[in-house]
Amino acid sequence: MSREENLILSLTGENSHSVYIPAGQGSFSIGSTTMAPDLYDVLVDHNKTINWNAFDKLNTPAGSHWPRFFYYWGNDLGFIKWSEKRSIEDFQWTPLTNVSVDFEKAQINRLTIQLQKSITVTNLGNINNLNLVGNLDLFQCKKANLNSVPQVGFYPDTSRIKKTSYTLPIFEAFETVTSVDVKVTPLGQPFDCKSLLQFKNITHLALSGNLTNLKSLEELKSLESLAIRYCPNISDFPELNKWPSLVSFIGWNIEESSGKLLRTDLRKLSKQREMKYASISKLRKPFWFTEAYGLPFSGWIKKNERIAIKSYKTAVQSISSATSEKEVKTAIVVFIKSINALSGIETSEREDVALGIEQLITTSPIKIKQEKALQWFDNTRDF
Known part of the structure; x- marks a missing residue:
């Protein structure tokens, strides 16, 4: 949408919803009727069927599909079938009941699932980037080989108080993934990097927050790109030459004393091999x-x-x-x-x-x- 507009949409019936869209808004949010109306574009009973075809004729000024990004709280699985004919750039979904789904033919570039209820997935089809948020134990995937999902993001709920480390569940379905992103809070329960060793084929890894067992990462010998952000303790970080294929490294908002040593190590590595990108900045004191x-x-x-x-x-x-x-x-x-x-x-x-x-x-x-x-x-x- 290039200008502000009042849209009449037939989401649950003929002209069921009227919504004001400000100029430049690229997203559309559908909340449940139990939620605050001022936080979403429209509210729909979370168990009601939605007519996703109501968006078919909507486009951006450049001619691409509008909305570019969907946010949906509800249990209607019709968006999966709809995406088979009308591809979706980004879909963020919070199912509000236990569900079992099959994305085999779905055309969703980036799918984010907020895990509040159990979800069982048979196939992830053409999804390029899958993000799991919340209670990761609630996600189950039946198919063992999901080569078509090269990028996976894990954003677990972690405790503010627990000192024991958080360990990823075993995700056999993602054993061939090549790009992984993990984000936890900088303080509170640390993420155990050793649980990443289940993904032997990682070439691109981005980690953010409180991390432990960083030394174990040296076992991921295929790493080409590594980023560490907002980490208050990197004292056990491996020497960068442990990764023979590493050509990109980012350290940003990391602990100062170990960060200085890492910066020296990065300079040394940059003299030994050609780096595509090398940066360590925003070194921080613990406080x-x-x-x-x-x-x-x-x-x-x-x-x-x-x-x-x-x-x-x-x-x-x-x-x-x-x-x-x-x-x-x-x-x-x-x-x-x-x-x-x-x-x-x-x-x-x-x-x-x-x-x-x-x-x-x-x-x-x-x-x-x-x-x-x-x-x-x-x-x-x-x-």
């Missing part, structure tokens, strides 16, 4: 990750949230320059006392403060055991 991603006080009463964040950042500054355990303890105690002065601190807020303290000690140049820091917490708090 940057904590301040940017780890503040656990959102959702508090606004006044309390504002005070807690300010006190927390003050503690980070003090701890990051500490030269003794006593200085670290003093900063943490001052932080806890500032929370003591707030009203309305209940159980959930107490857990948030404990999490904040666990994160604070990660910014300390003095190694502090978690148990000791939490003992300081219990000895000082009055909530």
Whole structure:
């Protein structure tokens, strides 16, 4: 759509939906009737059949299909059959019940499935890029050989509190995949890179967030392109010459001290072989990750949230320059006392403060055991 327009669409009946489309909007979202209407273009009962052919005659000014991107919350599988005749560039789907589907003849370039319910897939046909989001254990694929799906993205739900690493389920159907993207949060439950070794044919790998077992990646000998982003700890990252075919490397928003060593390693590799792309930038100190991603006080009463964040950042500054355990303890105690002065601190807020303290000690140049820091917490708090 090149200009703003009021569309009349026959999605569930003759002229069933009227929708305003702003100029330049390339997407169309269909939410369930249980959802907030102002967040979606239209709302449709999630169990109702949709007339996908209503979009057949809609095009962009360049002549390509419109919408380019669909967002659909619902259980109608008609979009799969429809795509056999009218290809879809990008379809993001959240089924709201357990489903079994066959994409054998579907023409969907990029399919993203939000996994809230169990989904069993018989075939993935001509899908070029499959992204799985949420509870990855809910995805099952029956067919063992899916060579036509070269790119897979994994975006699992991970815990903010769990310290045990997150491991990918075994996906035998994707054993021939060549391009993998994984994204988790920079803080919280780390992703275990060892679980990627099930994909022996990876040539392109992009990882983002809190990662562990990075050294295991050296077993992926076919890697040509590797990107590491938003990673607060790369201390066990392999030497780059472990990958004989590597010609592209990106390190962006990664931990500073190990990042400097990696930058030196990359310069050395660039002298030994011709690189298509080589970049390491935005090296970060540990407290940057904590301040940017780890503040656990959102959702508090606004006044309390504002005070807690300010006190927390003050503690980070003090701890990051500490030269003794006593200085670290003093900063943490001052932080806890500032929370003591707030009203309305209940159980959930107490857990948030404990999490904040666990994160604070990660910014300390003095190694502090978690148990000791939490003992300081219990000895000082009055909530």
